[in-house]
Every structure is written in structure tokens, then in C-alpha cells.
Amino acid sequence: MSKISRRSFLKxxxxxxxxxxxxAVTSWAxxxxxxxxxxxxxxxxxxxxxxxxxNLSVYGYPRPTSTNLERFADHATVYHSHYSGGNxxxxxxxxxxxxxxxxxxxxINYSGGVVPGVAENNIFRAFGEDYHRLAFPQSxxxxxxxxxxxxxxxxxxxxxxxxxxxxLLSEYFPKDQNLALRALDDFxxxxxxxxxxxxxxxxxxxxxxxxxxxLPTEGYPRGLPHNVTYPLYFxxxxxxxxxxxxxxxxxxxxxxxxxxYPPHAPYRASDRFDSKFIDGWWPEAKPVHRLSxxxxxxxxxxxxxxxxxxxxxxxxxxxxxxDSWEDAGVFENSYVIITSDHGEIFERGExxxxxxxxxxxxxxxxxxxxxxxQKTRRDIYAPTNAVDILPTLMQLTGKSIPAESEGKxxxxxxxxxxxxxxxxxxxxxxxxxxxxxxxxxxAMRKGNQKLIYYTGYGGKNSFEMYDxxxxxxxxxxxxxxxxxxxxxxxEELLETLLAADKPYTK
Amino acid sequence: MNFSxxxxxxxxxxxxxxxxxxxxxxxxxxxxxxxxxxxxxxxTSGQIGVILSYMLIVNLIESLxxxxxxxxxxxxxxxxxxxxxxxxxxxxxxxxxxxxxxxIASHINTEEPFPYPLFRWAPLVFIxxxxxxxxxxxxxxxxxxxxxxxxxxxxxxxxxxxxTAIALIVVLVRNIF
Numbered sequence: 001m002s003k004i005s006r007r008s009f010l011k012x013x014x015x016x017x018x019x020x021x022x023x024a025v026t027s028w029a030x031x032x033x034x035x036x037x038x039x040x041x042x043x044x045x046x047x048x049x050x051x052x053x054x055n056l057s058v059y060g061y062p063r064p065t066s067t068n069l070e071r072f073a074d075h076a077t078v079y080h081s082h083y084s085g086g087n088x089x090x091x092x093x094x095x096x097x098x099x100x101x102x103x104x105x106x107x108i109n110y111s112g113g114v115v116p117g118v119a120e121n122n123i124f125r126a127f128g129e130d131y132h133r134l135a136f137p138q139s140x141x142x143x144x145x146x147x148x149x150x151x152x153x154x155x156x157x158x159x160x161x162x163x164x165x166x167x168l169l170s171e172y173f174p175k176d177q178n179l180a181l182r183a184l185d186d187f188x189x190x191x192x193x194x195x196x197x198x199x200x201x202x203x204x205x206x207x208x209x210x211x212x213x214x215l216p217t218e219g220y221p222r223g224l225p226h227n228v229t230y231p232l233y234f235x236x237x238x239x240x241x242x243x244x245x246x247x248x249x250x251x252x253x254x255x256x257x258x259x260x261y262p263p264h265a266p267y268r269a270s271d272r273f274d275s276k277f278i279d280g281w282w283p284e285a286k287p288v289h290r291l292s293x294x295x296x297x298x299x300x301x302x303x304x305x306x307x308x309x310x311x312x313x314x315x316x317x318x319x320x321x322x323d324s325w326e327d328a329g330v331f332e333n334s335y336v337i338i339t340s341d342h343g344e345i346f347e348r349g350e351x352x353x354x355x356x357x358x359x360x361x362x363x364x365x366x367x368x369x370x371x372x373x374q375k376t377r378r379d380i381y382a383p384t385n386a387v388d389i390l391p392t393l394m395q396l397t398g399k400s401i402p403a404e405s406e407g408k409x410x411x412x413x414x415x416x417x418x419x420x421x422x423x424x425x426x427x428x429x430x431x432x433x434x435x436x437x438x439x440x441x442x443a444m445r446k447g448n449q450k451l452i453y454y455t456g457y458g459g460k461n462s463f464e465m466y467d468x469x470x471x472x473x474x475x476x477x478x479x480x481x482x483x484x485x486x487x488x489x490x491e492e493l494l495e496t497l498l499a500a501d502k503p504y505t506k
Numbered sequence: 507m508n509f510s511x512x513x514x515x516x517x518x519x520x521x522x523x524x525x526x527x528x529x530x531x532x533x534x535x536x537x538x539x540x541x542x543x544x545x546x547x548x549x550t551s552g553q554i555g556v557i558l559s560y561m562l563i564v565n566l567i568e569s570l571x572x573x574x575x576x577x578x579x580x581x582x583x584x585x586x587x588x589x590x591x592x593x594x595x596x597x598x599x600x601x602x603x604x605x606x607x608x609x610i611a612s613h614i615n616t617e618e619p620f621p622y623p624l625f626r627w628a629p630l631v632f633i634x635x636x637x638x639x640x641x642x643x644x645x646x647x648x649x650x651x652x653x654x655x656x657x658x659x660x661x662x663x664x665x666x667x668x669x670t671a672i673a674l675i676v677v678l679v680r681n682i683f
Contacts, residue, residue, distance in 0.1 A: 107548075182557055187557060196561070199568040199604075200564060205620060206625055
């Protein structure tokens with residue numbers, strides 16, 4: 001081989017220098033020239049999956065489940081009648097991120113998604129490129145929705161970030177994550193069904209179970225928190241310290257959507273709170289609903305206690321997060337929004353949220369918003385809905401609200417307390433997404449009244465109506481007793497449902 | 507030692523591979539069609555096609571892994587042991603091995619503990635499978651039947667290979683651009 005001459009060497013260096021420097025220069029330019037106006041407020045949405053407002057002491061629950069949320073509430077606006085758009089993660093998350101009800105986004109089925117026309121108006125796109133947009137959908141169902149918007153997200157943290165163990169294959173397909181998730185993690189290698197992959201499926205399962213059995217479970221008497229249907233283990237400590245360390249590193253201004261899996265089942269309280277609520281307190285017994293699973297009162301009470309203990313464990317870690325954000329001055333220039341995608345029920349024979357029952361424990365979710373520099377608490381009692389988050393944030397950050405949004409700016413943040421407004425929660429998971437809703441439950445909140453409509457469950461369609469000011473436990477069905485109010489609300493609900501179905505009616 | 511002389515011909519390989527394809531692709535396909543009624547509830551036909559593509563790629567990897575076992579045995583063992591009856595012994599080996607894999611797969615669900623004992627017995631089961639392969643291959647009508655059957659199954663390659671090729675292009679394009 002001939003030696004390289006001095007001239008050739010210089011040519012090589014000359015040619016290589018821009019090639020070496022160019023990526024560095026462009027990445028510097030991307031980092032600095034595209035950086036937005038740091039004086040704009042940051043926005044942090046911290047969502048706890050399956051957190052019912054009815055089980056939080058900050059909303060008057062008798063058990064001290066959320067002392068740190070109470071501390072947060074001292075400098076926040078607390079919404080007392082905030083409702084989810086759906087009763088499980090797919091519709092609940094889609095409502096929040098698109099500002100539309102499930103009957104519009106059509107995100108109604110397990111593993112379902114948002115229809116393209118609605119997906120284009122997602123919250124990440126609405127924030128625009130002058131915000132650094134980060135998403136962390138730790139819940140896999142949230143991943144189904146959020147990964148649809150990946151093109152509008154600057155940093156997409158995989159579900160396994162801050163986790164102890166995960167074996168999600170879709171993470172290896174960053175350019176096609178949504179469909180890789182559906183094809184591989186939700187079909188070929190799904191953990192709650194027999195694997196569709198005959199050879200690699202059992203191999204993947206055996207490796208995952210072997211590794212998960214080796215995980216240290218210190219601090220968690222009932223085992224580490226994990227996802228049941230997808231391979232993901234984590235500890236609350238790691239999760240919250242990860243989130244705490246993440247925020248100060250982000251380029252400003254930023255919008256983060258942090259969808260944390262706890263307190264979703266399985267409930268895995270830390271040793272500090274495990275068995276803490278063996279306190280002799282029993283909630284009021286309620287009649288078993290015909291559409292429930294028919295669980296016994298003792299089973300419901302036991303499940304509720306585990307759930308409460310898990311919330312308290314989570315709240316403890318949230319307290320540490322609060323401290324770190326306070327120390328880092330995060331609250332001085334950020335809107336911090338605490339909410340959930342849906343609740344959880346432990347009454348009337350039902351112990352879950354994927355239920356046709358839309359009583360308040362399933363649909364009444366927390367919403368607390370701390371504005372930059374806010375020092376005092378404010379309480380809002382007018383009904384609000386998850387679809388209001390997107391228009392509110394657009395208004396607060398000076399962006400235009402997508403015309404398709406079905407929400408309104410929240411009272412206290414540009415909106416007014418409107419007790420006459422109707423908000424909706426929709427459950428229709430067994431209904432085809434692209435067809436009229438034939439089997440569904442719809443809950444409509446208007447002022448203090450709540451109307452629940454059941455259709456397609458066998459037997460006649462039925463309604464229930466409650467006055468939540470006088471009957472918070474929804475025990476006294478006023479539908480037959482107040483025919484005039486019932487008729488007015490029924491007509492409005494059915495008309496709205498008919499209008500939502502119209503594009504899918506042949 | 508001349509290993510290449512014990513490498514099966516394309517025809518022999520196709521016969522064994524077709525058995526693998528029928529079982530491996532068929533297993534996933536049954537579950538896919540079981541899933542389709544729910545998929546069409548919330549997915550477009552294009553999305554369903556992409557999901558099918560990923561499935562076919564996984565099946566391709568699985569089937570190539572499985573078919574490599576008889577090929578390796580044919581190459582490393584003396585010709586009389588395996589190569590001389592490659593189709594018969596290859597079909598027996600992959601059928602029995604896939605039967606065991608299917609048995610394990612059917613015992614997996616989240617309601618019960620993971621069936622580790624089935625994995626622990628695997629070495630013994632594979633020795634048993636190898637013994638069965640050598641024993642059954644001596645039975646003439648078994649050998650004849652397997653050769654005939656695997657030849658009939660070759661027709662599935664005409665469907666699976668082009669479909670998998672399209673799937674490969676789909677998955678590559680979606681992950682490159």
C-alpha cells in the first residue's frame with residue numbers, strides 16, 4: 001500500500017473538517033437558534049392515571065391520602081367538579097390532548113386511537129415549535145394516543161424511562177412507534193394474552209419473568225409497582241426522582257405531558273403506607289348495580305383500602321417532587337397542572353374503571369393548577385371537563401385555540417364559572433369507532449344535576465339523574481321524581497349524541 | 507471435512523421450510539384473524555396492513571431460526587445420520603419442536619404462574635425429540651408420508667414469500683423515512 005503524501009493528507013483533513021464540524025455546528029444552531037422565548041411560562045401537566053378525586057383528602061375524603069396535594073393546593077386553583085372525558089385511559093387521555101370528547105375523537109376502544117382530522121389538532125402541535133414539547137406516557141394505553149402525535153413532540157420519553165425493567169419492542173422503532181406498539185407490544189408479544197408469536201413469544205415471556213423475579217422488592221411488601229398488561233416494572237422513588245431531575249434540564253419555554261402510571265392497578269403501596277388504612281372506616285354501602293361485576297362489599301372495601309394506600313405512597317413521593325421543584329424555582333415561571341385521565345370505583349359491586357357505570361368515583365377527577373408565582377388557594381365549583389385543558393393552555397400561552405376544540409378556557413384562567421354549561425363523559429369501548437354509538441354510557445353534568453344514560457346493554461335504554469349538591473353519593477335517583485328537568489336534560493343529551501353520531505350514520 | 511456437501515438442496519430446504527411456515531405463520535395468522543374484528547373497530551385498513559407486516563416479519567425471523575436447526579444438524583452430523591434423509595428428519599424435527607413450542611405458548615397466561623417447568627424440561631424434551639426423529643425416520647411409510655406432505659405444503663411458500671417480501675419493504679420504508 002502506498003504511503004499517504006503530505007498533500008493527500010491535507011486534502012483529507014480539509015475535506016473531513018466540515019464533515020466533522022458540520023453536525024456539531026448544526027446541532028448547536030438547532031439548540032440555540034431555535035430556542036424559544038425563555039420569558040414565556042413553562043407548562044407542566046402531571047397526570048396520575050386512574051386517580052379518582054373522590055379518594056383524595058384534598059377533595060374531602062376522610063382518609064389522609066393526599067397531604068402533599070393539599071400542600072400544593074395551598075398555592076393553586078382547585079377545581080371541585082372536574083370530569084374526565086372517558087372512563088379509562090384511551091378516551092380520557094385523548095380528550096385531554098385533543099380538547100374533544102371521545103365521540104368526536106373516536107378514541108373509544110381498547111388500543112384505539114384518535115381519528116386523523118382530530119389528531120392534527122393535538123395539544124403538542126397547538127403549542128408550536130417555540131415550545132420544547134416533551135411527552136412521557138408511562139401508561140401504555142396513553143402511549144397509544146401520545147405516539148400518534150410523535151411528529152409534534154420534541155422529546156418522547158419511552159414508557160420504560162425511570163423504570164426498573166421493561167421489554168417493550170416498539171422502543172426500537174422510533175420512526176414508526178405507534179404501529180410498532182400496536183403490532184408488537186399489543187399483539188405479537190402482549191403480556192395479558194397467549195402470545196401470537198409461537199416461538200419468540202414464550203422466549204420473551206420467560207426472559208421477562210426471570211428478570212422481574214430477580215428485581216429487588218425492598219420497600220414494597222406486595223411487590224414492585226408494575227403494569228399488568230405490558231412488561232414494565234418501576235418504583236415510585238425512581239419514577240418521581242426521574243421526573244424531578246428532568247424538568248430543570250429542559251430548554252425553556254417547555255410544555256411537558258407527564259402521564260404517570262400510578263395509582264393505576266395493581267395497587268402496590270410502599271411499606272410506609274401498606275396496611276396504614278386498616279382503620280375500621282367503611283364507606284357507605286350502596287346497592288349493587290345490574291351492570292356491575294357483583295363484587296362483595298368486603299372485597300370492595302379491601303380493594304379500596306389498597307388503592308388508598310397506594311395513593312398515599314404516591315403522594316409521599318409527590319411531596320418530595322414538590323420540594324425539589326420549589327427549591328429549583330419551577331413554580332415561579334411555570335403553570336403546573338395536576339390531573340388524571342379517569343377515576344376508579346369501589347362501590348355498587350364494581351371495583352375497576354373499565355365499567356359501564358359512570359358514577360362520580362369513575363369520572364370525577366382532580367384538577368389543580370398552580371399559576372406562575374401563585375401564593376394563595378382558589379376554589380372553583382362550576383363543572384369543568386378534561387376537554388377544557390387544551391383551550392385553557394392555548395389561551396394562557398397566547399396561542400390560538402383550535403376551532404375543533406369542544407372545551408372552554410377554565411374559570412380562573414380566562415374562562416368564567418358557567419353552571420349552565422353541559423359537560424360529558426363517554427364510555428363506548430365495545431362500540432365500533434366508526435359507527436354510531438349503539439352500546440354506550442354517557443354522563444352529562446349540568447350545574448348540580450348529573451344525568452347518566454345507558455344504551456345497548458340489553459333491556460330498555462335507561463336514565464338516572466342525581467343532584468350532586470344534595471346527594472354526592474348518587475343514591476337518590478331523581479329521574480322519575482323530576483320529570484321536567486329530566487326531560488330537558490335527556491333531550492339535550494340525546495341531541496348531542498345524535499349530532500356526534502351524524503358523520504357515522506349512513 | 508466438506509461441510510458444503512452436506513448442505514441441503516434448495517428443493518429439500520423448501521420442503522422443510524414449508525412445514526415451518528405453515529405452523530409458525532398459521533399460528534400467528536389464526537390469532538391475527540381473531541383480532542381483526544376488534545382492529546377494524548378502530549383502525550384503517552392501511553394500519554391493519556402495517557400490523558400484519560410486522561407480524562410477518564416476526565414470523566420470518568422465527569421460521570428462519572427454526573429451519574436453521576435441521577440445516578445445522580445436517581451440516582455438522584455425518585451424512586448418514588441426517589443429510590441422507592434431510593426432508594424426513596428435518597420435517598420430523600421441526601414438527602416436534604414446534605409442537606413443543608406451541609404447547610408452551612398455549613400454557614402462558616397472566617392468570618397463572620409462568621410455566622417454568624415446561625422450560626426446565628426442555629433439554630430432556632429435545633433429546634426425546636431427537637430420539638423420535640431418528641426412530642420414526644426408519645419407518646418407511648412415515649418417511650414417505652412426510653416427504654409427500656411437505657411437498658404439498660410447498661404451495662404455501664408461493665403465498666408466504668411474496669407477502670413477507672412486501673411486509674419487509676413496508677416495515678423498512680416506515681422505519682427509514
